[in-house]
Amino acid sequence: MASRIPLSAVTVGDELPALIMTFTRDDLVRYAHASGDMNPIHREEEFAKSVGLPDVIAHGMLTMGRAIKVVTDWVADPTAVVDYSVRMTRPVVVPAGSGVDVEFAGKVAAINDDGTIRVDLTATFDGQTVLGQARATVRLA
Amino acid sequence: MNREMIGHQYPASDALVVTEEIIRDFALAIGDDNPIYFDQTVAQSFGHATVCAPPTFPIVVTMAAMEKSFNDPALNMDFTRVVHSDQRFEYVRPIAVGDPLVVITVVEDIRALGNNDIATFRTEVMAHGELVVTGWSKLVVRGDE
Structure with missing residues (x-):
């Protein structure tokens, strides 16, 4: 677990570089195959609408998987993440075409007694947050 | 859902x-x-x-293991009404190439919230008998309106 960021360089309130990632229908198909989650609400517009959704929605786990990139890009070694949790509060709605953008951001929320830090993450789509209580515990160098 | 299943552990995947x-x-x-x-x-x-595997990679094995338990009639869970609401992973060591990952699924909690049931499954991902990562998945099972 070799982070390139030393603990001594970090202060509570520090913002990590934000990321904007585009979600397309093709991304959802690729994630369905890689994860094994073949639920048609993530692939079939007609089915998604039949169960009351506005359109096809992204897998919540895809949003979770992308959000942590804010941390893993920053520390370089993804295994520095020792705990990661999210609440999936709203879906990312993905219409056909060029896709939609989700902005991911992170902030150092606490420096823990054991030398780890807590990073609070946000994911914003269409002006609203789609993840709640998104937190990563990270062991720095 | 059947609350008597709280604490039940399913055999390793x-x-x-x-x-x-x-x-x-x-x-x-x-x-x-x-x-x-x-x-x-x-x-x-x-x-x-x-x-190494990305942090959310364990969902590949934990979701498959949980889905098997969802089919257990004793659990009395309507999978067509399930929404995955929360996920947590606690990592013990990185997942590496060659790891034979097995998952032990435990019904950690079932509680009512309005008409819905909220079920928490703990998934212990093991390799060679040792814990690699623990997952917690909270699922909302929508009840009748």
Whole structure:
């Protein structure tokens, strides 16, 4: 677990570089195959609408998987993440075409007694947050 | 859902042996190009024996294991009404190529919230008898309106 960021360089309130990632229908198909989650609400517009959704929605786990990139890009070694949790509060709605953008951001929320830090993450789509209580515990160098 | 199932532990899932291809496909699917997922030389420069898996990779095995338990009639769970609301992973060590991952699923909690049931499943991902990562998945099972 070799982070390139030393603990001594970090202060509570520090913002990590934000990321904007585009979600397309093709991304959802690729994630369905890689994860094994073949639920048609993530692939079939007609089915998604039949169960009351506005359109096809992204897998919540895809949003979770992308959000942590804010941390893993920053520390370089993804295994520095020792705990990661999210609440999936709203879906990312993905219409056909060029896709939609989700902005991911992170902030150092606490420096823990054991030398780890807590990073609070946000994911914003269409002006609203789609993840709640998104937190990563990270062991720095 | 059947609250008497709280604490029930399901038998270990069949092993999934981790390969470079499975890790690469998952990393590409989440849009993460970190070289530690793709390049063994880079991974080794960070002290790892093989390429490592992305933090949410364990869902590949934990979701499959949980879905088997959802089919248990004793649980009395309507999978067509399930929404995955919360996920947590606590990592013990990185997942590496060659790990034969098995999952032990435990029904940690079932509680009512209005007309819905909220079920928490704990998934213990093991390799060679040792814990690699623990997952917690909270699922909302929508009741009748």
